[in-house]
Amino acid sequence: MSDPQPVYLSDYQPPDYLVTHTELTFDLDPTATRVKARLHIERNPAAALSAPLVLDGENLTLVSLGLDGTALEERDYVVSDTTLRIEHVPERFCLESEVEIDPNSNTALEGLYRSSGMYCTQCEAEGFRRITYYPDRPDVMATFKVTVIGDPAREPVLLANGNRVEQGERDGRHFAVWEDPHPKPCYLFALVAGDLCKTSDRFTTQSGREVALEIWVEEENLDKTGHAMASLKRAMAWDETTYGREYDLDLFMIVAVNDFNMGAMENKGLNIFNSAAVLTHPDTATDAAFQNVEGIVAHEYFHNWSGNRVTCRDWFQLSLKEGFTVFRDQCFSADTNSAPVKRIQDVSFFRTAQFAEDAGPTAHPVRPDHYIEITNFYTLTIYEKGAEVVRMLCNLIGWEAFRRGADRYFERFDGCAATIEDFVGCMEDASGERLDQFMRWYSQAGTPEVDAFGEYDYVHGEYRLTLRQRTPATPGQNEKLPLHVPVRLGLVGTKSGQDLTLTLDGESLGKEGVIHLRQAEQTFVFENVAEAPVPSLLRGFSAPVLLHYPYSREELAFLLTHDSDGFNRWDAGQRLSMLALDDLIAAHRNGVEKVMDTRVVEAFRTLLDGEVSDKAVLAEMLTLPTEAYIAEQQRIVDVDAIHAAREFMRQSLAVALRDEFIATYEANASDEPYAPTPEQIATRSLKNVALAYLMAIEDAKGLELCQAQFAAGRNMTDVRQALTLLVHSDRQDLAAPALKTFGEKWAHDSLVMDQWFTVQVTRPQPDVLERVEYLMDHPAFSIKNPNKVRALIGAFTQNRVNFHRLDGQGYRLLADVVIELNRLNPEIAARLITPLTRWQRFDESRQALMRQELARIKKEPLSSNVYEVVEKALA
Ligand code: TRP
Numbered sequence: 001m002s003d004p005q006p007v008y009l010s011d012y013q014p015p016d017y018l019v020t021h022t023e024l025t026f027d028l029d030p031t032a033t034r035v036k037a038r039l040h041i042e043r044n045p046a047a048a049l050s051a052p053l054v055l056d057g058e059n060l061t062l063v064s065l066g067l068d069g070t071a072l073e074e075r076d077y078v079v080s081d082t083t084l085r086i087e088h089v090p091e092r093f094c095l096e097s098e099v100e101i102d103p104n105s106n107t108a109l110e111g112l113y114r115s116s117g118m119y120c121t122q123c124e125a126e127g128f129r130r131i132t133y134y135p136d137r138p139d140v141m142a143t144f145k146v147t148v149i150g151d152p153a154r155e156p157v158l159l160a161n162g163n164r165v166e167q168g169e170r171d172g173r174h175f176a177v178w179e180d181p182h183p184k185p186c187y188l189f190a191l192v193a194g195d196l197c198k199t200s201d202r203f204t205t206q207s208g209r210e211v212a213l214e215i216w217v218e219e220e221n222l223d224k225t226g227h228a229m230a231s232l233k234r235a236m237a238w239d240e241t242t243y244g245r246e247y248d249l250d251l252f253m254i255v256a257v258n259d260f261n262m263g264a265m266e267n268k269g270l271n272i273f274n275s276a277a278v279l280t281h282p283d284t285a286t287d288a289a290f291q292n293v294e295g296i297v298a299h300e301y302f303h304n305w306s307g308n309r310v311t312c313r314d315w316f317q318l319s320l321k322e323g324f325t326v327f328r329d330q331c332f333s334a335d336t337n338s339a340p341v342k343r344i345q346d347v348s349f350f351r352t353a354q355f356a357e358d359a360g361p362t363a364h365p366v367r368p369d370h371y372i373e374i375t376n377f378y379t380l381t382i383y384e385k386g387a388e389v390v391r392m393l394c395n396l397i398g399w400e401a402f403r404r405g406a407d408r409y410f411e412r413f414d415g416c417a418a419t420i421e422d423f424v425g426c427m428e429d430a431s432g433e434r435l436d437q438f439m440r441w442y443s444q445a446g447t448p449e450v451d452a453f454g455e456y457d458y459v460h461g462e463y464r465l466t467l468r469q470r471t472p473a474t475p476g477q478n479e480k481l482p483l484h485v486p487v488r489l490g491l492v493g494t495k496s497g498q499d500l501t502l503t504l505d506g507e508s509l510g511k512e513g514v515i516h517l518r519q520a521e522q523t524f525v526f527e528n529v530a531e532a533p534v535p536s537l538l539r540g541f542s543a544p545v546l547l548h549y550p551y552s553r554e555e556l557a558f559l560l561t562h563d564s565d566g567f568n569r570w571d572a573g574q575r576l577s578m579l580a581l582d583d584l585i586a587a588h589r590n591g592v593e594k595v596m597d598t599r600v601v602e603a604f605r606t607l608l609d610g611e612v613s614d615k616a617v618l619a620e621m622l623t624l625p626t627e628a629y630i631a632e633q634q635r636i637v638d639v640d641a642i643h644a645a646r647e648f649m650r651q652s653l654a655v656a657l658r659d660e661f662i663a664t665y666e667a668n669a670s671d672e673p674y675a676p677t678p679e680q681i682a683t684r685s686l687k688n689v690a691l692a693y694l695m696a697i698e699d700a701k702g703l704e705l706c707q708a709q710f711a712a713g714r715n716m717t718d719v720r721q722a723l724t725l726l727v728h729s730d731r732q733d734l735a736a737p738a739l740k741t742f743g744e745k746w747a748h749d750s751l752v753m754d755q756w757f758t759v760q761v762t763r764p765q766p767d768v769l770e771r772v773e774y775l776m777d778h779p780a781f782s783i784k785n786p787n788k789v790r791a792l793i794g795a796f797t798q799n800r801v802n803f804h805r806l807d808g809q810g811y812r813l814l815a816d817v818v819i820e821l822n823r824l825n826p827e828i829a830a831r832l833i834t835p836l837t838r839w840q841r842f843d844e845s846r847q848a849l850m851r852q853e854l855a856r857i858k859k860e861p862l863s864s865n866v867y868e869v870v871e872k873a874l875a
């Protein structure tokens with residue numbers, strides 16, 4: 001077999017043939033489902049008269065083929081592993097085909113497959129070609145009419161996109177007919193059939209349309225749908241008030257499935273969700289899970305406009321729908337919860353995981369210009385950096401112009417397949433701002449670094465700020481051009497502690513402003529600056545860059561208490577902790593005694609004394625940078641020194657502030673009945689952060705509080721935190737019975753068992769590998785279920801001390817799993833390898849061990865997914 005070949009954006013050609021209407025009939029069978037398709041096809045006026053018809057198709061057994069009612073002979077067409085080609089076709093015609101497919105043996109979870117006995121589909125990006133022969137590309141949009149025929153006992157519920165127009169029984173089978181009047185690309189097609197129960201509700205849109213809302217789940221999960229339903233209604237209302245967009249069908253359905261490669265999928269009118277992204281109950285889901293569900297329900301709903309009504313011309317434009325929709329769901333969650341905390345959480349994740357992707361061998365622009373396997377490009381860069389780029393656009397032109405631009409985009413491209421230029425063009429038209437330099441954000445990979453220097457001139461009352469930008473080379477892109485970087489800033493007066501008025505070139509920007517860095521280096525001179533300021537730069541993380549400013553610890557402590565921007569106050573604390581951690585890491589390396597920086601202790605004491613009124617923000621401020629984040633700051637990662645330094649810091653803080661943490665714990669313990677409200681979530685976070693510090697020293701009081709919290713069993717947030725702290729402690733005599741109780745109590749609940757796995761394999765003591773191997777044989781584990789793989793193997797690879805063991809056994813275990821998954825589920829296999837691709841960042845012996853495992857994977861007969869990642873990693 002030849003190596004898989006890349007596809008290039010520059011090769012894009014409009015389709016030769018369009019499908020205007022698609023009729024499908026599914027006769028469901030576990031191993032031999034029959035799919036009949038009637039495709040109403042027209043030649044694209046722009047295409048050549050002689051163009052052959054080429055349809056995509058994979059793993060299909062062709063049963064029959066006809067054109068306008070006449071059966072085609074074998075010499076009329078050519079079938080290959082991936083296509084069906086007919087040399088001569090009329091201008092308009094109806095193509096009739098029948099194929100057989102095998103849902104039971106579909107472990108890739110793309111196309112039609114089975115999950116816990118039910119039938120379901122996943123077609124994005126290119127899964128529809130595993131269902132029937134079709135032009136499987138997003139710029140071919142058709143109306144659909146779908147008939148689903150099934151066994152009334154085994155699959156009493158038969159669902160597809162749109163509105164149900166007919167149902168009935170025939171010959172001991174039953175059927176339902178669904179019509180979707182909105183033209184859509186085939187990646188938005190969905191079908192579900194199984195023994196499901198629903199929760200129903202209603203929503204009236206702003207124009208008065210009555211929409212029935214349904215969430216379909218297995219019967220035992222009916223008590224876990226309330227939060228998703230409430231979130232859905234909030235999201236529907238938010239999109240009306242914020243973007244003026246309302247829903248466009250009479251029915252909106254969500255289905256929960258247990259086996260799913262990603263979080264959820266926005267199929268028109270029939271969103272399919274990973275059960276982990278929709279089911280919640282106070283006893284089984286943590287606060288974080290509740291918030292995650294709210295965000296994902298909103299995300300998929302928002303796609304109805306940003307993705308479905310206006311879709312992507314080709315998969316290179318993926319961020320057009322994903323970046324914009326992530327931005328929309330982030331704003332929704334910020335409006336519904338604590339806005340600064342939402343931003344803090346998103347940015348700390350972004351700076352850890354997306355920065356790492358952008359610095360590694362799989363770095364790619366927000367709009368890639370080539371790919372081998374599109375499913376490898378559902379990345380943090382496409383989603384999260386794409387969202388940051390849209391956020392910058394919004395901040396550059398202001399919300400009002402942005403909203404006008406969005407209106408224009410939705411109106412002009414309704415029912416069309418659009419490009420990133422179309423979107424940015426609407427923003428240009430609506431604002432009058434030139435955005436050509438801004439477009440480089442879409443084409444240049446890598447994280448730009450911005451060096452800032454400030455100087456205060458007492459004599460002239462001037463503050464000179466110099467900004468210098470450069471973007472490091474990334475694979476295939478050596479030269480980078482300067483970007484248009486919006487820097488939101490304030491100057492905080494060191495005497496007054498207040499934001500000073502910003503005056504640039506005689507013009508006042510108020511107390512906070514945005515300056516535009518466009519050149520490689522630029523100096524901004526602020527006039528009439530009455531006192532020496534400390535600059536507060538990149539407020540709210542106004543651009544996805546790595547900012548360097550030589551802050552002293554005194555300046556950071558000052559910003560921590562005086563910055564008017566909540567996000568930057570948090571960031572100042574993180575920078576202060578980082579400086580202290582750097583000292584501790586150096587001490588660890590040099591084998592000298594570690595000494596805790598008292599400025600950090602005092603800063604924490606001030607925080608605990610009640611400086612911050614938002615408890616959710618306070619909980620974030622009391623949380624040290626993660627090991628992964630610290631590692632991102634080092635060129636060569638010192639796994640053990642990072643762990644030792646961070647542990648030393650946690651313990652020093654706990655010793656110095658023990659009484660404060662006990663007081664914080666007690667002041668925030670509550671026996672109110674659980675609700676996922678921002679207030680309650682904030683209180684629980686703060687309490688649980690305090691408990692984590694107390695457990696860092698494992699003294700009698702901490703252990704007592706932790707055991708009591710576990711035993712009280714108030715809600716999963718508190719129980720899981722207590723269990724985690726016990727399991728991650730040295731007191732295995734206390735941890736073992738807690739784990740056993742928990743495991744037995746929740747053996748019937750798959751999503752809770754996922755948490756049980758994760759808690760065990762994230763233990764920082766260096767003894768976890770054997771536990772992972774043991775748990776892989778546990779009856780609740782299955783390598784075929786992506787949630788299990790993520791909960792056990794994925795979580796283990798994030799356990800830095802254990803995964804990066806010096807004997808290479810952590811790497812070996814991961815490679816073994818990747819080799820097995822390469823055959824079963826290539827999409828998940830390719831994602832799971834990521835930590836091995838980061839070998840350049842480790843010491844030589846680890847580098848050698850990681851490369852050795854990559855080379856071992858490479859010897860296998862590889863899926864295009866794994867092939868692409870391994871090739872890049874070893875290039
Ligand atoms: N469009 C989905 C989302 O972001 C992503 C998705 C769900 C997906 N399942 C997938 C992408 C499977 C590729 C393969 O909302």
Ligand code: ZN
Nearest residue numbers: 299303322325
């Ligand atoms: Zn999405």
